[in-house]
Amino acid sequence: MEQEQLAGIGMTSQRTRDRLVQRLQEQGIRSLEVLEIMRTTPRHLFLDEALAHRAYEDSALPIGFQQTLSQPYTVARMTELLFQAGPRQRILEIGTGSGFQTAVLAQMSGVEQVFSVERIRPLQEKARQRLRLLRLYKVQLRLADGGMGWAEKGPFDGILSTAAPREVPVELVEQLAEGGRLVIPVGDDQQQQLMLITKTSEGIQSRAVEPVKFVPLLSGILRG
Numbered sequence: 001m002e003q004e005q006l007a008g009i010g011m012t013s014q015r016t017r018d019r020l021v022q023r024l025q026e027q028g029i030r031s032l033e034v035l036e037i038m039r040t041t042p043r044h045l046f047l048d049e050a051l052a053h054r055a056y057e058d059s060a061l062p063i064g065f066q067q068t069l070s071q072p073y074t075v076a077r078m079t080e081l082l083f084q085a086g087p088r089q090r091i092l093e094i095g096t097g098s099g100f101q102t103a104v105l106a107q108m109s110g111v112e113q114v115f116s117v118e119r120i121r122p123l124q125e126k127a128r129q130r131l132r133l134l135r136l137y138k139v140q141l142r143l144a145d146g147g148m149g150w151a152e153k154g155p156f157d158g159i160l161s162t163a164a165p166r167e168v169p170v171e172l173v174e175q176l177a178e179g180g181r182l183v184i185p186v187g188d189d190q191q192q193q194l195m196l197i198t199k200t201s202e203g204i205q206s207r208a209v210e211p212v213k214f215v216p217l218l219s220g221i222l223r224g
Contacts, residue, residue, distance in 0.1 A: 012044040012055055020056040024076050027058075031080045037107045038076055043069075045130050046098040060213075065120050065222065067215055069098045070162060074212065078160055078183045079104055081196050081209065085181065088158035091115065092175065094146040094184075094217070095162035099127030105160065106136045114139045115153045117146045120222045145219050149175045156180055163217035164192050173197060173204060185214040 021039045029035060044055035046069055051061055060068040078101070082088060087110025096102055096118035106114045118124040121143055131139050142150060147169045149159070155177035164185035176182055182197040194209040 012042070012052055016056045017043075020058060020072055023058055024073055027073050029073070029076045029080060031076075031083065033109060034076050034080050034083075034104075037079075037104050038072060041100070041103055041107070041134075043072070043100055045133065046100040046103075046127075063098045063123065065123060067097055067120065067123060069100055070214075075101050075104055077210075078194070079108065081183045081194075082158045082160055082181055083108055085179075085198075087111070088156075088181070089113070090153075090156050090158075090177075092150055092154070092156040092159040092172075093117065093162065094149070094159070094172070096124055096127045096141060097162055098123070099130045101160070101162055102127065102139055103131060103134055103136055106131070106138045111138060115142070115150050115156070116140070117142050117144050117150055119143070119145055119218065119220065122222075122224070143221060143223075145221060147171065147217055147219060151175055159183070161185065161217065162214065164212075164214040165217040168195065168197060168206075169217075173199065185212045189216070 017039050021035050044052040047055055058072050060071045063069050089112045091105050091114045093102055093116040096116040102116045124143055149172050154175035156175055157177055157180050159172055159182040161184040176199040178199055180199050184195050185192045186195050192212050194212045196207045196209055198205045
């Protein structure tokens with residue numbers, strides 16, 4: 001049963017996943033490693049059963065609590081940006097959500113540990129079960145306010161945020177190791193940009209990559 005669940009059938013079959021990866025290539029995703037991980041990771045497991053048949057559409061999908069499972073292109077693009085300058089050993093993710101982006105990060109070569117912060121306990125619990133099912137044991141989860149990061153586990157070689165603050169949180173930049181990269185959407189309900197921030201020996205470099213649309217980065221913890 002577990003193998004059937006992972007393999008998928010019909011709209012969640014390998015053929016459907018292969019078509020998604022082809023679309024990602026056409027949209028400009030170049031990293032062969034990212035593409036392979038997107039091809040082999042069962043995205044349908046990260047959705048409620050009623051939406052599983054839509055898992056390999058290139059669109060964001062609801063996961064409850066006004067949160068979304070990011071569009072596959074966005075997951076691939078952010079992962080590619082984070083690893084573009086070489087392997088990252090210690091990764092911080094802001095916003096575990098469904099756990100899909102977490103699963104992709106945990107499978108990238110060179111990654112020793114992914115630390116992922118989520119403020120909504122029911123989402124975190126579902127993500128934990130999915131990551132266990134996929135035997136991804138490099139992940140540590142924490143229920144906390146994401147904007148503050150996870151300072152005691154830093155510094156990090158890479159930080160990736162799946163929610164958009166209005167401005168880049170200073171705390172996250174401070175938790176970057178030298179040479180570390182932060183990939184984060186920034187902006188309000190009307191306009192957001194995906195930003196790539198790199199900490200160098202000379203200081204902080206910042207580059208706007210492309211327009212995006214993410215849920216806002218909110219404070220406070222939801223335990224219910």
